[in-house]
Amino acid sequence: MSPAPRYAFLGPAGTFTEAALRQVASPEDVDLLPASSVLAALAAVRVGEAERAVVPIENSVEGGVTATLDDIGADEPLQILAEVLVPISFVLVGRPGVALEDVRRVTTHTHAWAQVRGWMEAHLPGVEFTPAGSTAAGARALLPSAGGDGAVASFDAAVCAPLVAEQTGLPVLAEAIEDVTGAVTRFVLVSRPGPVPEPTGADKTTLTVPLPDDHPGALREILDQFATRGINLSRIESRPTGEGMGRYFFSIDLEGHVAEERVGAALAALHRTFPGVRFLGSYPRAEGRPPTVPEHVTDAAYRRGTAWVRGLRSR
Known part of the structure; x- marks a missing residue:
């Protein structure tokens, strides 16, 4: 039996x-394979420690995840195989024994913090x-088992997914603390370059x-290549x-x-100008x-145009 494929992801x-x-x-x-960062998850794929990785690439509130965009755009090539959307809602969990009014220091990922800043200003000003x-x-660093009193004393609470609260048993001090209801994060499944999924x-x-x-x-010059061919940029x-x-x-x-x-055709034209x-x-x-594709840029329209030119050349 062949070993199960390994998937890296931003852990734990x-x-x-x-x-x-x-x-x-x-x-x-x-x-x-839980990774300590987006870069570590992508590096695991590049060096062969994992076949694939799942990483965030875009948030409906904060926009692009720069760590992902920069790494896949400039480092050794990788390929996106799929995307998934995950609704985002946050809870505030506390160190055992800490009440909401006692919270002075909070930890979380920077993208999560950006999505709860308004709630924090309203309910925990100056945190x-x-x-x-x-x-x-x-x-998880709030748990006493994470490293002793010195580790847990650095902050009082954390912003996380409800699933983490369920898994750890940490007390929930507040629920649905996101500033924008209905926020979504887009994640991509990444591998080393290979066959492209069928359309x-x-x-x-x-x-x-x-x-x-x-x-x-x-x-x-870039945008014209898409506009003239009826291609929408999302x-x-x-x-x-x-x-x-x-340099950008x-x-x-x-x-x-x-x-x-x-x-x-758009990619070929781009490559001629921007190799x-x-x-x-x-x-x-x-x-x-x-997508909605204008009739004059459908595959059938391209084939008709190609056939017409071929006929002119064969006269």
């Missing part, structure tokens, strides 16, 4: 990332924030496009390359699959909603 147990992983793989069928590697890691008719493609030089109209963000001031790349999600004529463009995968959209 109980993170929203683990909840996302459970949507793409059954824990009984895979070997779970001190201590960053944690993940929401689950911050909460489903409701797909998404992710790219990074570096700018070889900063000049007027550079962004328009996300576009600029990120620094780390190679000096003014664009991280882009578009509606469509590389197997579609219009998408393939450093990186294809990060075409994969099914989590919502399963197909």
Whole structure:
């Protein structure tokens, strides 16, 4: 019997990332590898310690997860195979024996803190924030078994997922403390480059496009390749390359699959102008909603156009 595939994820147990992983793989069928950070999870795939990794890439409140965008956009190539959406709701758990009015120091992941700042200002004004590697890691550090009195004394409470409270038994001091009800985080399943999933008719493609030089109209040159082919962009963000001031790349999600004529034509045109463009995968959209494709850029329209030109050339 072959060993179970190993999936890395932002740990420890109980993170929203683990909840996302459970949507793409059954824990009984895979070997779970909790990682201390997004970068560690992606590195595990690159060096062969894990076949796949699940990492957050975008939040409906905070936008792109920069650690993920920067790493998959600039480091050794990886490929996105799937995406999942996880509704986000937070609870405040306390160190045993601490009441809500006693909380002075709170820990959690920085993205989680950004989504509860309003609640904290309203209910715990002046509270001190201590960053944690993940929401689950911050909460579990409250447990006496985490490292003794010195470890738990550094903060009084943690912001985490309700699942962590259930798993640890930590007392819940407040529920549904997120500032925006209905927030969602998008996670992606990542592997080393390989075969692209077959098109489903409701797909998404992710790219990074570096700018070889900063000049007027550079962004328009990129956008025109999509606009003229009726391709909708669902996300576009600029990120620094780390190679000096003014050096950026664009991280882009578009509606469509590389197997579609219009998408393939756009990628080919981008590659001619920006040879450093990186294809990060075409994969099914989590919502399963197909895009609206104008008739003149359907695959059938492209085939008709190609046939017409072929006929002209054969005269």
